[in-house]
Amino acid sequence: MTIFDEIAEKTGDDQWEEWKNQVLGARDEIAAFVASRRQGDEAREFINWFEGSFNFCLQILKFLHEQTTIPVPRLISWVLTENSPQKFGPFIISDFVKRVHLSNILKDPANRQRLYLNPNIDRRTLDIIFDQIADIMLQLFQFNFDHIGAILKDPASNAWSVTRRPLTYSMNELATTAFYPIDKFPTAPFKSLTQRNLSTNAENARERYIARHLFAQLVNKYYIDDDYIDDDYRPFKLFCDDFRPQNILVDPKTLRITAVLNLEFTNTIPAQFSHKPPWWLLLAGPDSYLFRGHTIEEFVAAFEPRLEQFLQAMQRFNYAARKPFDVDVLFDNCLKEGGAGVEWLDEEARVGLEPFVQMKMKQSKANDSDCTKFL
Structure with a gap:
């Protein structure tokens, strides 16, 4: 499991606490400001605040x-x-929807410490929920775009188009937990890892390097659909990394979805992501x-019945491609073929292995030294 950069996490936590205290103090x-933006409303009393991780995306x-x-x-x-x-930051004002999180309806009441699907959940409950989720996914899938990125509305023509780079959940995590420079996000796939404490020993660095490069070599074999190769992988579809039960509100009596929240990581991306069933069918x-001591066989045994209920069939996951920190864990347990060692790397990746290991060990030593001073 990848250990996030301790310095980046503590710095981020400190900045968050400072900012939160300033906001709560105002x-x-x-x-009063919010009331001034609502036509006809008088100033209202501050009632409560709810902590979220990110921002809403106004355009989407x-x-x-x-x-x-x-x-x-x-x-x-x-x-x-x-x-x-007080220049706290950009924000939106929207209606407040008072309902319960879908994850609270679906989770196992016997396991309060972990978020798992209730193994005894009523099948009809899931049918009601899955029907609505499928409808939402189909509505998102109906729109076609010719670029990958964030969409924007042209005020002159009222037409929506992709005009900016994408912002994904993983990009945000790279910036906030690994100190990846925001101004250096490429438009092409990432080619290197910048987190200094990604590996703490040379053998671990070699394993992570090999797993990631072999994973990349498998992309064309397992991930790209032939239908899109001849057309530059177009059209691109709307997809949200953070669309999951924790961000969906439902009426607990009727199970009707009343609000979908936290859509800031919605982008237009290759349609293969939208072709797949939700990764969170087990929450x-x-x-x-894998991190909690289970095997991939246990996951599959629990996942398959829910997968059958949701779409009746699924050919493959696209989950690892959206989780850059722990590609090696999923690769080793799910996708490794044959020996899957250094001999399976292509020539360019093989040449780069030892320089990568030396770089990560140098970074790890520097990180340990900084942690001693910082923490």
């Missing part, structure tokens, strides 16, 4: 309101950093099962 000012929120029946909270107003109270993904 509650009355923020409440407006797109879904215009183009689909997917239930997203109504957008009331939005503000950039320079116009926000926890295969990596979580």
Whole structure:
């Protein structure tokens, strides 16, 4: 399992706590400001706050309101950093939806410490939920785009198009937990790892290097559909990395989905991602099962009945391609073929192995030294 950069995590946590305390200290000012943006409403009292990890994406929120029946909270107003109270940051004002998280309905009540699907859940409950999830996925799939990235509406033509680079969940994690420079995000696939403490010994560095390069060599064999090779992999489809039960609100009595939240990581990406069933059918993904001491066979045995219920069939996962930190774990347990050692690497990757190991060991020593001073 990849250990995140301790310095980056502590720095981020400290920055978050400082920012949160500043915001909570300005509650009355923020409440008055929000009231001023709502036509006809008087100033309201600050009631409560809810902690989330990221931001909403304003553009995709407006797109879904215009183009689909997917239930997203109504957008009331939005503000950039320079116009926000005390310049706290950009934000949106939307309706508050008071319901329960879908994950609370689906999770195992006997395992409060871990998020697992209730093994005794009523099949009809899942049918009601899965029907709605399928409808949402189909609505997202109906739109075609000719580039990969974030969509934007042209105010002159009212047309939606891809005009900016994508922002994915994994990109955010690389920036916040590995200190990847934001201004250096490439438009092409990542070719190297920048986290200094990714490996703590030379053997581990070799294993991670080999697993990632062999995983990349398997992409064309297992991942790219022939239908898209002759057309530059177009059209691209809307896809959200963070679309999961924890970000879906439901009415606990009827099980109807009332709100889909946290859509900031919605981008247009290759359609193969949208072709696959949700990875969260057991609430926890295969990596979580492996990290918690289970085997991939146990995951498959639990996953297959739910997969059968959701789509009746699935040919392969695209999960590892969206989880850059632990590709080696999923590769070793699920995709490794034959010996899958250094001899299976192509010539370019083989030449780069030892320089990579030396670089990671140098980085690891520097990281240990900095951690001693910092922590």
